[in-house]
Amino acid sequence: MDKVGNRAISRGALIGIIVVIIVVIIVGGVAYYYSTKKPTSTTSTVSAPPYILIGTLYASSGSYASSSMPEYEGLQLWAKWVNESGGIYVKEYGKKIPVKIVAYDDQSNPTTAQSLYQQLVTVNHVNVLVADFGSVLTAPAVTYANASHILLWDVTGSSYAFFINNPYIILTSLPVSPYFITYVAPFLHSLNITKVAVIYAANDFNAYQDYFLGTYFKQYGITAVVNESFPTSTTDFSSYIATIESAKPQAVLELGYPTDDIPFLNQVASSGYHFPMVLTNFPGQLLPDFLSAVGANMNGTFTLAYPPLVSYTPNYGPNLTEFYKLWNSTYPTIPPNFLSIAGFNAGLIIGLAIQDAGTLNQTAIKAAVLNDISGKITTIDGLFNVTQYGMQVGENPLPAQVWVYPNGTANVVLLWPPNLATGKAVYPAP
Known part of the structure; x- marks a missing residue:
């Protein structure tokens, strides 16, 4: 009886030792895996760019200078405003990224504008392409964006022709002609x-x-x-x-x-x-x-x-009083007008779209505008509301x-x- 019992104890001890060894191996392996695995829930595995590059044109001279310059100054004011809080949060990178404006002077010349729009994309590699004032200086950008499949942020170019079966344009701050x-x-x-x-x-x-x-x-x-x-x-x-x-x-x-x-x-x-x-x-x-x-x-x-x-009550961005304070602190000798607001408003919509999309991917940003922003956002410029082709039908x-x-x-x-x-x-x- 004792002999049999001793043999049973030895076998149980052996099994126990084997189980302990297996557990140690498994636990050690799991610990090693997690110690070497890069976290994905809180830190992006993709390197963030130092800036979100906003490419645009302005006219310092010529027929459109009086309209173009306040619009450009409004966009610059938005960049300053958004950077004061660290920039735009982009989920893909898990952080806020400041914006930087890259701009060239087209001198109110559409031919000059056409080559400069292309330069912004092919040489400067901007993340966002913003048109100059009005339909005449926006038209060259529409042609280029269509041919290159680049999303164009149109601030005040309201020609109806720009939006006919064109998925590469969004009118931000002025309603389309009709x-x-x-x-x-x-x-x-x-x-x-x-x-x-x-x-x-x-x-x-x-x-x-x-x-x-x-x-x-x-x-x-x-x-x-x-x-x-x-x-x-x-x-x-x-x-x-x-x-x-x-x-x-x-x-x-x-x-x-x-x-x-x-x-x-x-x-x-x-x-x-x-x-x-x-x-x-x-x-x-x-x-x-x-x-x-x-x-x-x-x-x-x-x-x-x-x-x-006209004064609107915004649900996104500063109200008119707050905008005046921002403007006057930056441009104390220049009275703001609608085009100052239009340029600032373009920045508001662009920034919100990037944040909502969580990426700098052009298709995703356009989808964010159509699905989450259009018809739901009122800024100091009124109700932002675009059709599937980016045609602004609000802000009348x-x-x-x-x-x-x-x-x-x-x-x-x-x-x-x-x-x-x-x-x-x-x-x-x-």
Whole structure:
């Protein structure tokens, strides 16, 4: 009995020793694996770039300088603002990355702009491509982005043609042409206006404004008794003004760039003719510039108003008061205008899209805009809302009337839609 028991104890001890050895080997192996494995939950295995490169153009001279420079300054202000908090958080890298703007001067020349857009991508290897001001200087970037399959952030180029079956563009800060003039026809109708004269600059931005305005006129029984284009470079409007006078319209709409609006308003005032209503695009965007260049000659005229003349309650980014504080701390001698806000707003949308996508991949960033941002974000520029092709259908300007005081200041009264109006139109204008 004892012999058998001793043999049983020896066998049990042997088994126990083997089990202990196996456990030690397994535990040791697991410990070694985890001691050498790179963590993935908190630290990225991909090296982060030192900067997110934002490539853009600006025009320091030429026809578009007065519009391009404040837009560029607004984008620069955003870069400064976002970098004060460390930059944009990119999940792929597990950290915030500061932004850096790489910019070239196109001097208002579309041909120069075309080569510089390409340089930003092929030489500077920017992560984000941002267009210069307006449709004329954005058009070369649209062509290049389409051919190269690069996502273009279009700040204020609102030509409808840019967005036809084009997946490589997002309009950030200005509605596309048909939405730019959404409120014009119902506003005119509210004043019982049925006869209008329309002259427009022969470029994509203004030509599409005119085209879609005509479709809206039909809905409200409004007839364009004059409908003529003029070269965008026009400075003498005397013959157009005489043609309009002979047609006796109830309202006159001149659709152009600032370089068109300024001489037109001044020449209407000096012509001796009086029209019941004159409406132009840019006093509502560049009021300080127009007060300097046109002054009392635009007293009582109408325009389409944007921030800062219109105040929105944002759910993302600074409000108007906070924006003014940021702006004045950086540009104390330059009054902000809408295009200052447009450039800043472009940065807001770009930064939010990268953060939401968690990567610098262009396709993922576009998907973030469409799926998580569009229709859900209100900034100081209004509701950001784009179609699948990046066409901005939010941020609509409001018909307004400009009153200029003898001391050189102005008051802009918002007129339409009624729920956003701050006063009533004085029509016919004095």
